[in-house]
Amino acid sequence: MDTIRIGMLGCGTVGSGVVTILARSGDDIAARAGVRLEIVRVAVRDLARDRGLPLSADVFTDRPEDVVAADDVDLVIEVMGGRGRAGDLVRSALANRKPVVTANKQLIAHEGPELRALAAEAGVDLMYEAAVAGAIPIIRPLKESLAGDRIRRVIGILNGTTNYILTRMTEEGASYDDVLAEAQELGYAEKPDPSADTGGHDAAAKTAILASLAFDSAVTDPDVFREGIERVTATDIAVARRLGYVVKLVGIASEVDGAVAVRVHPTFLPETHPLASVRLAFNAVYVEADGAGELMFYGPGAGSEPTGSAVLGDVVDVVRNLLQTVRGPLESTHRAATVRPMEDLTTQYYVLLDVEDRSGVLAAVAATFGQHDVSIAQVWQEGVGDHAQLVLITHRARESNLRSTVEALAATGGVRSVANVLRVESEGRS
C-alpha cells in the first residue's frame, strides 16, 4: 500500500478542519503514518455548494452509501453527526470491514456498545477521540495510559457553550438570558433552540462515553442523570462566590460500591479546584485514579481544526494498524457495573427559598429539613420584605431525602417558593 484512501461522510465544521489540516500537514502525517493519506470521496448533502476547500470537485458525492461500500475506500471518517442515518452508514462501513473514525458523540453515547461489537466482529478499528472534548486527548489516556490503574472518578467540563455562559455570568454578574442572547449572536449557542447545550444533552452524551471507558462498563446516554443550566441565576452565582465556589456545568462519573453514578448538572465547585479556573469555551477533564492520583486534561472542546486534529490523530492510529494488519485495543467491559440510581447520591446541596420576611419562618424551615434527615451547614437571609430569601447549604445528604425536603418545603408555612436547588461538590467523593 502506498496510499490510504479515505472516504468522508459529511463536510461541515469538523470535516473542513480535517481537510484543511491534512492539506497543510500531509507530509508530516505521511511520515508518521508510514503512508500517504488521500481523501478520495466526500459525501455531502448539497453538491452545488462551494466549500472553498483544497479538494477536487469530483470527490464529492451525494450518495454516502456509495462511500461506505466503495472498493477504493480503505477508511471511513464520519463527521455528519446525528444518529439514524449516520448510524446506518457506520454500520455499513464496519460490515464492509472498513475501519471508522467518528466525531459523533450522540452515536457513540447511545450505540457505542453495539458498534464496538460490530467493529470487533469485523476485525477493524472504531475510534472516536473527537467525540469527547474536541482536541483534548482523553479517550486514549483513559483506554491506554491508565489501563494499569483503577479510576475512581471523572469530572468534566465538557460543553463549551454552557461554560462560556456561566463564565460570563460569573465575571460580569450578568443574567442567564442576557448572556445567552449574546452567545447566540456570537455563534457560541444555537439559535433559536440552544437546549442541546444548555439542557446538558451534549455533556451527558460525553459523560456516558467517559464513564464507559473509566469503569470498563457499557454506560449509555439514558443512564445519565441530567439537569441543564437554564435555572441558574445571578443570585446563585453571587452566593457561590461568597462561599468560595464557582458554578460550573459538570459531568461526573464515579464508582461507589461497585456501581457507577453518572450525572450532568450545574454544581458549586470549590474555587481552588483545578476545574474552577477553566474559563469561557474551554473544556477540561479531571480524573482521580488510585495509582496516578489526580490528573487534568485541558484544551479547546470544539471547533473546526481542534476537532479535526483529534480525528486525524485517530486516523494515523488506524492507518498504523492497517499497515500491520491488526486492530487497536478493544474497550474492556469486564466490570459491567450497574448504574446507581440518582436517589442514592450523597452530596451537599444549596437551597434558595423565597420566604415571607417574618419571625418563625426559619424555625419552620429548619424543622422541615430536620424531619427529612437533611442537616443544615449554613443559613442566612438575603433581602427584605417581598424580596426576602433564605440561603441554605446542607451537610452531605441523600438525594432522595433532599427531594422529600424540597417537596415539604413548598408546603411549609412562610415559604413562598423554592427558587433553586443546586448540588455542591465538596472534597469527599460521591
Next chain:
Amino acid sequence: MDTIRIGMLGCGTVGSGVVTILARSGDDIAARAGVRLEIVRVAVRDLARDRGLPLSADVFTDRPEDVVAADDVDLVIEVMGGRGRAGDLVRSALANRKPVVTANKQLIAHEGPELRALAAEAGVDLMYEAAVAGAIPIIRPLKESLAGDRIRRVIGILNGTTNYILTRMTEEGASYDDVLAEAQELGYAEKPDPSADTGGHDAAAKTAILASLAFDSAVTDPDVFREGIERVTATDIAVARRLGYVVKLVGIASEVDGAVAVRVHPTFLPETHPLASVRLAFNAVYVEADGAGELMFYGPGAGSEPTGSAVLGDVVDVVRNLLQTVRGPLESTHRAATVRPMEDLTTQYYVLLDVEDRSGVLAAVAATFGQHDVSIAQVWQEGVGDHAQLVLITHRARESNLRSTVEALAATGGVRSVANVLRVESEGRS
C-alpha cells in the same frame, strides 16, 4: 500465552509502586490486557532487605544480567535509573528481543535515538511514558493523539522539587535557602546535593524527550540550554508578582524557522497562563499545536504509585502488542530539525542591578542597553542608599544582545553588580 512474565530491574520507589498496583488491580489489568501479568524476576542490589511487598522471596536476584537473558521473561521493566549499567541492561534486553518499559529519563534523554533504533531492529517495543512527568499521560498524546497535527511549542513544569520550592517562596515570601532546607527535611529535595533538581538537570532530560516527540527529531540532553533556580531570590519573585507574573522553572521546546530551540530556566510566566496555577510538586505540560490549539496536561510528576501507574499503562500496551505479535508506532524523526543556538533566542528579560544611589546612573544604564540594541520596556528603582537597585524589563531582544548588554553593564559607571537576569515569557512565541 496465558501469562506474560515480567522481569524487573530495580525495586525502589517506582518498582514498589508497580508491584503494589499490580497486586491490587491485577484482575482489571488482566481483563484489559487480555492475559495475566506476573512478575517472575526482580533484580535488586541488596537481597537481604525486606521490602514488604507482595512478592515471593524467590523472584529476587542480584544478577540483573540473568533477568534480561532469561527464557522465562517476556517483558522487561527497567526502574533502576542511571545510565551506564541500566543502559547496558536495556540494550541486552532489546538484543534478546524482549520489549522494554522504562521510567529512566536520563537514559532516554541521552541514548533514546540509539535505543529506539535497537528496538526497531529487534522488532520489539521500547516505551517510556513514566520518564516524563510521572503519572501524566504526555508521551502517548504527543506521539499518537497529535500525530495528525503540527506542534509549535511545548512548555512544561517538569520538576516537582523546584516547583515546590518556587511555590513556597512565592506564597510565603521566603528565601531560597530557607525553603530548600525545609524541602530537604521533608524529602522533597535530595540531601546533601539537590542540584539534579535545582540545577535543572532533571527538567532538561525531560525537555529533550518532549522536544524529540514534538518535532519529529532526535533531540538529546546536551542540546538543552540549562539554568537552575539557585539564584532566584525573594526580590525577583516579589518584582514578578507586582508585574503580574509568577516565577516558574520551565522546560520550553519550540520550533522557529525549521530549527528547534530547547531550554530550561526560571521564567517570569504571566499569572493568567494555565501553567501559573500549577502549585507545589505538581507537574504540567502545555502544548501549542496548529490544529488543536492550546492543550494542557496536569498531574503528579513523581511518586511511587503515580509513576508505577504510568509504567503499567505502557506494560498493558506492550502486552496487547505482544499478543498480536506487532509493535507499537515508532517515533518519527523525519523532520531531523537542527537545534537553534541559545544566542538566537528572542524573548523579554528581567534585569536586576545593584546600583549607586546617585543621579546619572539611570542614564548610563539606559545608554548601555541602547548601545546593544536592547530596548527597555519598564524601569524603576527599589531601595535607597547602599540597597539601591534598578529593576528593568526589556522588550523582546536577542539573547546574544542581552548577554553583551549584561557584560557591558558590569563595567558601567554607577552599577555595582548585575544581581540577576531572568527571561520573561510574553504572549509571543520564541
